[in-house]
Amino acid sequence: MRWLFLSPVGVVGGAERTLLDLLDCLRRAPETPQLGLLAGAEGPLTEQARALGVETRALPLPSELASLGDSQLRGAGVGHFLRFGTSLARATPAAAGHLRALQRALRDFRPDLVHSNGLKTHLLAALCAPGAPVVWHLHDFLGERPLVRRALRVAGVRAAAAIANSAAVAEDARRVLGRVPVYPVHNGVDTERFSPGPADGARLDALAGLPPAPEGTVRLGLVATYARWKGQEVFLQAAARLRERLSSHAVRFYVVGSPVYRTPGSQYSEEELRASAHALGLEGHVGFIPFQAEPSGIYRALDGVVHASTRPEPFGMTIVEAMACARAVVVSAAGGAAELLRSGQDALAFSPGDVQGLTEALARLVREPELRARLGEEARHSVLARFTRERYAAQVRDVYTRVLGGRT
CATH class of the missing domain: 3.40.50.2000 (Glycogen Phosphorylase B;)
Structure with missing residues (x-):
């Protein structure tokens, strides 16, 4: 056959x-x-x-x-x-x-x-x-x-x-x-490839072309193709609000991905996203990392992984991959993505396009390291049981x- x-x-x-x-x-x-x-x-x-x-x-x-x-x-x-x-x-x-x-x-x-x-x-x-x-x-x-x-x-x-x-x-x-x-x-998801492991935050900074972040910096990132509905603009706006709100905390943001598909008009360019970051006053606080063929190390290096799609997500592979790496995940919970988590137990959820809702969830991750650890542990258990x-x-x-x- x-x-x-x-x-x-x-x-x-x-x-x-x-x-x-x-x-x-x-x-x-x-x-x-x-x-x-x-x-x-x-x-x-x-x-x-x-x-x-x-x-x-x-x-x-x-x-x-x-x-x-x-x-x-x-x-x-x-x-x-x-x-x-x-x-x-x-x-x-x-x-x-x-x-x-x-x-x-x-x-x-x-x-x-x-x-x-x-x-x-x-x-x-x-x-x-x-x-x-x-x-x-x-x-x-x-x-x-x-x-x-x-x-x-x-x-x-x-x-x-x-x-x-x-x-x-x-x-x-x-x-x-x-x-x-x-x-x-x-x-x-391959739970051996995507698994807990050492976090190499310095590698993130190097890939993004940023100077090393200070000790204790909380790293938050969105990993997605540059499709316009994947929510990079929402993430950047939430990052700007978070910086104003938690100015005394060391936080760095990362946008990981590239315009990988060939359909014109459906994707951001990196130049557009960099211009948005500049307009929001995020220069020096956000790093842009191109598409990574092996993303497991990226997830492990982040303290929080953001899924910010502005439309209902059919599934959301980055959600499950990050959960398998025992990372705290914040999810735009609509469509298939809403089926992947138990909000407050193995991830945090917000409504698609809700910049303030995302800001609130990220603020919790920054202020509460014990929450990040608990969410990551429960996320790994969920993947082993279901995905x-x-x-x-x-x-x-x-x-x-x-x-x-x-x-x-």
Whole structure:
């Protein structure tokens, strides 16, 4: 038996980290079928998949198609839709060529099951009709996508099942996809890779190009891609308020990430965020660290990890990774992110976009070191009980068993 995984990208964001964890767990299991990966570009994803021993090939997604996305159309006016239509028309010939190449690759691999890990590959796999059951792994709220949700509802006739990374995403997907069976499966984390360990705050300062922080400095950071809804502006505004409120405390802030995806207009640039920090009087108090392929050391070096998404989060891998490292986490608790914590027990919560609420939570972490320690300890226990990657892979394989009629 042969299982083929499709990714529209070659970078490693949250969805791609969960894919790599799944591949690693599946290959370790007894009687695992042959695993293959087709990615839309060469990059860290393909490199790491090959290192796992997965048969991997890059099928480059044309730039016209890779940069096409409708996330920026939420609540947009007619002009945005017209520009999107023009981009779509330009992408159509390239998409047709890519579709033919994907059909050839599917014939060559002869999969018994296809697992698609991104919206673009959901649609492409449906159009290719490979003859094998197709499972869509949903990492987004489909109802928020004005065009994609309609396309996926039509293409759903080719989907044997969908896996949703949270109950919130599953509920949304059922409304959009109609008869497609949707199974909620929380993502998992490698609890050996993401585990408690020594905190190297000096390394954070060096990566950010800042002078060493004074002894006893409390380090607070947000780790996320530069997508505009990930809340970097909210974090910076809360940091400015916290400095005014707790001027006698030594606190340093870190923004960790990069604009890793190719859809234009959907991400901040570092220059924009630095300009915001300057306008808020945070120069010298906030450090910018580019995307880190190995973020576990970043989490351990922080005294508090902030998740500040301004929209409901489908899941929130950084939340679970930081919790696994026994860090105190402050979470914008909406959507799937709200399913990950017990507020006040293993994390602190605030409402999306609530700068004052985030400021209050951060002030507690700064003033109460014993709270930071207790939250971190409970967070680690929660991850071991609920979010291991072994549990995650087993539940995904259960979906495969259903789709294949018991043959895995």
